[in-house]
Amino acid sequence: MLAGRWLRLCRRAVHSGSVRGGRWGTTLAGHSSRKCAIITVVPHGGAVASSRLCHSGLGDLYEDERVQRHLQQLTEEHRDLIVKLQQAYLSESDRKVLTRRHTELLPLANICGGIEQALKDHEEVVSLLHGSAGAKGEDEQLTQLLNEEEAQISAKILALREDLIKALVPADPLNSSNVLLEVVSGRTTGGDICQQFTKEMFDMYQGFACYKNWDFEVYNYTPAEYGGLHHAAVRIAGDNVYRHMKHEGGTHRVQRIPEMGLSSRMQRIHTGTMTVIILPQPVEFDVHIDPKDLRIDTFRSRGAGGQSVNTTDSAVRIVHLPTGVTVECQQTRSQLQNRDNAIRVLRARLYQSMLGKETKQRHMARKQQVGTRSQSDRIRTYNFSQDRVTDHRTGYVTRDIKEFMRGGEALDDLISDVFEQAERDALLEMVERCSSSSLTQPESAD
Known part of the structure; x- marks a missing residue:
């Protein structure tokens, strides 16, 4: 996967170099529309820090120990439901109950899966950044593209975490009243x-x-x-x-x-x-x-x-x-x-x-x-x-x-x-x- 990502970035570097004349800038996709967080990219170090721009937010609850424990319980419950639903001897009533609960947890499971994949992508980019440290010439352009991709993935991780926390908030059935x-x-x-x-x-x-x-x-x-x-x-x-x-x-x-x-x-x-x-x-x-x-x-x-x-x-x-x-x-x-x-x-x-x-x-x-x-x-x-x-x-x-x-x-x-x-x-x-x-x-x- 590292080789494939590197090859893709090489092609982007050639195309971007011809279009932009070799001028590079560190951008954060979607930052202008997000008011609650900004990503600071530390070149070659792979460290990403977030700074709150608004007075409150839900995304920061992702790091809360109690929320993490609750998420772990829901993740384990979702895995158990998948196993149980594969069993042939379930009664129709039990299957309906398990299917209903599985449907409730599926959006959370999908967001968790997206976060897990984004973290793997981030780890790949950080590895490539470490390998390109001290590069000159064209490799410098590739390093800049890696910095941009790292910022985009980091922003995506923050957005997914906030979506996950919002999905956890108990819904008030009267909100539309x-x-x-x-x-x-x-x-x-x-x-x-x-x-x-x-x-x-x-x-x-x-x-x-x-x-x-x-x-x-x-x-x-x-x-x-x-x-x-x-x-x-x-x-x-x-x-x-x-x-x-x-x-x-x-x-x-x-x-x-x-x-x-x-x-x-x-x-x-x-x-x-x-x-x-x-x-x-x-x-x-x-x-x-x-x-x-x-x-x-x-x-x-x-x-x-x-x-x-x-x-x-x-x-x-x-x-x-x-x-x-x-x-x-x-x-x-x-x-x-x-x-x-x-x-x-x-x-x-x-x-x-x-x-x-x-x-x-x-x-x-x-x-x-x-x-x-x-x-x-x-x-x-x-x-x-x-x-x-x-x-x-x-x-x-x-x-x-x-x-x-x-x-x-x-x-x-x-x-x-x-x-x-x-x-x-x-x-x-x-x-x-x-x-x-x-x-x-x-x-x-x-």
């Missing part, structure tokens, strides 16, 4: 700053929906004095909305000198909070609601919305008696449409409650160690006086707060950072859980 987003004003002295901030957050998410080409349908909007907002509920629909929005739920804190309202008279920095609630609305989910468990009231809309809205009993309030969950909708002139929208919101809230009960026990142990990330915790601070937004879960900091509040690329970058960190946590949690379960399983008898 639409969401119900609620913004709720917090309470401080006067409350003006919280209500104004809640309005700005509502506008930010509306801008983000526009940036992502998502539908933004308002279900409920309760304005406050001085242009603020008490509460709003909206449905956001589009591609992978929940995947992007699910980590926005929580308490958001603002620090600023209020521009209007009673608090603005003090001309000092105030601190306020508001809460964002994100509820998934999967395409198919069954939450049975017995009409007997509902109390439905109608009333006149309290907010702005036109004379015909405010003078008719079109607004709807629904109370789910067994749980006490209350939903209001007053955005349209049709009482029937408001009722349908309120039922959809109620279903989403009840679904979230069911989902929370299922996951509570699994997350309890981890929350005790790293702290909860539930919606009752402060997740982000918006400091207008220092022109800074800080996400407390990852330490991500961004400037130009006015641009951030428009809900465009700056918000998208922060959301991507939080999502990547959450994927890292989910993978490590899964690896630890699998490792613990394998340790507690009794060894099979020979």
